[in-house]
Amino acid sequence: MQKILSSATHAAEAVAWPTFDEVAAAAEAGGASSKGRKQRAESRKLEDSLAAFQNSPTVRDQALALYINAQIFAEVAAAFVDFLRRGMTPALADAITQPSASQAQIQNNLFELFANFALQNYGKEIALYREIVHTVDLTKPHLWYPTARAFGRRIVYHAGPTNSGKTFNALQAMSQAGTGVYCGPLRLLAMEVYDSLNAQGTLCNLLTGQEKREVPGARHTACTVEMANLNEEYDVAVIDEIQLLGDESRGWAWTRALQGLLAKEIHICGDGSALGLVRSMAKQMHEPVEVHNYNRFTPLEVQEGGLARGYQDVQPGDCIVAFSRRDIYDIKHTIEATTGQRVCVVYGALPPETRRQQARLFNEPGNEYTLLVASDAVGMGLNLNIRRVVFHTLHKTEGAQRRAVPVTQIKQIAGRAGRRSSEFKVGYATCLNQGDIPQLAAALETPLADLSTTAAGLFPEFGTLEAFAGQLLMDEFGAILGKFAEDARLEGTYFLCKQDSVMRAARLLSRVEGLSLQDRFLFCMAPANLRDPRVASALLHFATRYAAREAVTLDMHAPMAAPKSSDGLMEMELTHQVLSLWLWLSHRFQKNVFPEQATVQGLATKLIDLMDEGLQGLCAPRAFGSGSTLAMCSKCRKAGPPLEDLQTQNSPHKTWMCPTCRTAARAAHKHGPESILLEPDENAANYLQLWTLARRHGADLLSDKHEAAWWVPRDYAGEARAQRRTASVGAER
Ligand SMILES: Nc1ncnc2c1ncn2[C@@H]1O[C@H](COP(=O)(O)OP(=O)(O)OP(=O)(O)O)[C@@H](O)[C@H]1O
Structure with missing residues (x-):
């Protein structure tokens, strides 16, 4: 502030400016002299200068350095101009209207008076804002x-x-x-x-x-x-x-x-x-x-050519990498149906124990599980006996966007091939489609030195948020978080981490009464995939019980049998996510509020056993055995049922389309080519309502009910954010 005050003294040497005390004394004395009043009335320049000061964005920004934020600036500036009018001595009027001074010089001099005025009259507000700013100072x-x-x-x-x-x-x-x-x-x-x-x-x-x-x-x-x-x-x-x-x-x-x-x-x-x-x-x-x-233990080579005949060309030790759960199971199905080899799967939504079990099966020599299909979750952690990594695609669909897989991720995933502890002394990487190979090769050739992580993430601890909330006198958690993000001061080394999932949880729980700010913080920080309505309603249910001071118990029983289909397995993955959420909360709240932790842990273990068992039986090679030629979707080129199956159905179509593409085509026909895939991701609480609405609007539900996506006419999009949802292969912590 010192700097700002002294900077005001540069200008307007021609006419001497009165000091703040002189202006204040004049204002106090009951008003300006008649000459002052006369001049004020007559001089448009005087009024223009005062108005320019009051409306100047530069002055507004300078005021921030005095901890006068945008919210109170208008009030302080108006009061200041009023104060000047009351204390308008001839000397002050002359100084403001002197022809030899520029507008900027006049504003600089006025700012000195303004700073003094603000400190004297708005000290409390300024001190409060200063404290807030310091609370959200994330620069160090x-x-x-x-x-x-x-x-x-x-x-x-x-x-x-x-x-x-x-x-x-x-x-x-x-x-x-x-x-x-x-x-x-x-x-x-x-x-x-x-x-x-x-x-x-x-x-x-x-x-x-x-x-x-x-x-x-x-x-x-x-x-x-x-x-x-x-x-x-x-x-x-x-x-x-x-x-x-x-x-x-x-x-x-x-x-x-x-x-x-x-x-x-x-x-x-x-x-x-x-x-x-x-x-x-x-x-x-x-x-x-x-x-x-460090340098890599084994060489990593790009194999040109891709898989010429598609997944019929896989070889033992291959790991196929795809980015959606649906693709993973489609590929598993295709490979098992065409080659007779067994396939393990690894993706983020599977419990870690299940992923490890699948990795063990794949690594074990001498069994029939020679191949692996995995999501990007394979990029970290597991020691796997992979000879070759095959990328199903080098693009990921996230929300409505189709994005290239980042170079760092390509390197990390491809690098899994030829691990030191495995039997393969050279690792290979390739793509299903030959056209993707130049992108793969370029990514692998990119020197690590060219990839730099430039800033580190930050997120406030509860104490920081609490202090901030206390000063703002706010109690709505989502609003506090939003304001925090708005006011946070950061510098180049740091950035504030995305708060989407915390905000989503805050909205979901906003109507639950009886939660302290700290309770709310914990519930909102719980790792939960709230895009899934079952997980969202579980969180809502847990928070509501907790707020009502009731024991948060789980009314769940272990399923009787292993899942027999990918859908059945997904049901269990979801149930496991709910159990994980409960367990996470149970470690943060008192034991008597989340009772019987051991029982829930036991239930989770039982579920994992059933999932392991289910995965082994899932997609076992069908009676038609290896060597069958599979139909290929004419749009997305995914494999479908064996051609001979289609022929026996006397299908009149020469080409075959998978259910997803068929629904899309039907929707385009019904709602126009502009129809879009809708996913209500904004607020899981209104999921069912949106579902009902969408159906009433004639939306087509995709065949996979868990993907929660509908094709709808474009004009329906205004009612909810339209976004394409990818199946959750999500990251787990
Ligand atoms: N000195 C060593 N003796 C025996 N085994 C080793 C040695 N160094 C590494 N390994 C084995 O080599 C494999 C790769 O090592 P490690 O996991 O440390 O690599 P990394 O660089 O951390 O790779 P990533 O980032 O992929 O995890 C592991 O199976 C590890 O046990």
């Missing part, structure tokens, strides 16, 4: 962890491509230390580390959002990064996949761990793209960074 998050700053830490960055031994070496350092913690991006990875350390004889606990396994005597812990305990002291901490600092939703968890862990040595593993960012964060923290560079 490393200062949020004073104990860590005083701990004398050292950062060791293990940088290299996939399959180069980074994690192995970091874990060696951790297991050899007296105490240690591993912070991983997935539950599955935390479980792998927990298992392997315990198997080696280094006792290790497991801590994820959903479970806590304490091993007596353990001095090491494997956890998911969000669960990192910043109050515990360690000799060595490992933070895996450090480039996820830049993840738009979860980046805050890596930033928090990197800045807040109390460990003498922080070993971070990643592809090297975050090195620059980590160096600059370390500089702020005054901590040294030591870099260990």
